[in-house]
Amino acid sequence: MAKYEIVMVRHGESQWNQQNLFCGWFDADLSEAGIAEAAAAGQALKNANYKFDVAHTSLLQRANKTCSSILEALGQQDIPINYTWRLNERHYGDLTGQNKKEAVEKFGAEQVQIWRRSFATPPPAILEANNYFETIQKVTFRSCPRREFPACESLELTIKRTLPYWNDVIVPQLKEGKKLIIAAHGNSLRGIVKYLDNMTEEQIMGLNLPTGIPFVYELDENFKPVVSMKFLGDEATVKAAMEKVAAQTGGAKK
Numbered sequence: 001m002a003k004y005e006i007v008m009v010r011h012g013e014s015q016w017n018q019q020n021l022f023c024g025w026f027d028a029d030l031s032e033a034g035i036a037e038a039a040a041a042g043q044a045l046k047n048a049n050y051k052f053d054v055a056h057t058s059l060l061q062r063a064n065k066t067c068s069s070i071l072e073a074l075g076q077q078d079i080p081i082n083y084t085w086r087l088n089e090r091h092y093g094d095l096t097g098q099n100k101k102e103a104v105e106k107f108g109a110e111q112v113q114i115w116r117r118s119f120a121t122p123p124p125a126i127l128e129a130n131n132y133f134e135t136i137q138k139v140t141f142r143s144c145p146r147r148e149f150p151a152c153e154s155l156e157l158t159i160k161r162t163l164p165y166w167n168d169v170i171v172p173q174l175k176e177g178k179k180l181i182i183a184a185h186g187n188s189l190r191g192i193v194k195y196l197d198n199m200t201e202e203q204i205m206g207l208n209l210p211t212g213i214p215f216v217y218e219l220d221e222n223f224k225p226v227v228s229m230k231f232l233g234d235e236a237t238v239k240a241a242m243e244k245v246a247a248q249t250g251g252a253k254k
């Protein structure tokens with residue numbers, strides 16, 4: 001029997017998603033399409049009669065603005081919003097700012113796929129010479145302790161810093177009976193999904209989360225899924241949106 005419910009959503013398309021650039025901890029804004037996706041996500045949740053007590057989001061504006069847009073659609077701008085670096089996108093290291101297709105030309109499709117979707121292999125560490133090195137340090141040092149500040153992250157490392165937030169903040173609030181929404185990122189959410197659904201490293205490699213389509217988990221008393229990743233969108237739209245993400249490096253489906 002389901003005892004708890006939580007909604008998650010990857011932010012609407014960002015300007016860097018639109019330009020097909022690896023983004024990670026760079027604070028890209030939403031694109032016009034992303035603003036519309038965020039509004040549509042709010043409308044879908046409104047149509048399904050969702051109300052929330054607390055929202056959780058990263059430190060990055062693409063997720064923050066998606067979160068605000070959803071709360072606005074629900075008429076719930078006044079609920080508490082928790083901002084945390086632990087829900088940030090995985091740090092894409094020195095790939096930050098690189099075009100995904102150009103990275104394939106430079107390093108090969110197989111290597112880029114390993115960096116994008118393998119569990120344990122991080123991308124190369126960001127170099128000080130990277131155009132976005134300084135900006136990233138400034139934006140995210142706000143609350144990420146220096147000793148934890150990454151230079152790059154695999155999915156495995158991402159999960160290591162998102163899970164404490166799940167266990168120490170999300171689970172206790174669910175236990176208190178709070179209705180929660182998490183607005184975050186493709187890979188920070190893939191990490192949570194892998195954990196909840198106990199997916200293998202191979203299974204998680206094949207999962208590409210679409211932008212701006214909320215999905216629901218229903219959990220039993222032990223926080224095990226009774227319902228997993230139920231998207232508030234029709235199947236064909238969700239499938240096409242997932243394939244679009246997979247194809248960002250040039251047509252690979254995984």
Ligand SMILES: O=C(O)[C@@H](COP(=O)(O)O)OP(=O)(O)O
Nearest residue numbers: 021022023024089116185186187
């Ligand atoms: O950092 C990025 O480029 C994307 C994910 O990229 P992929 O892992 O899908 O290449 O993150 P998001 O747009 O969810 O913040």
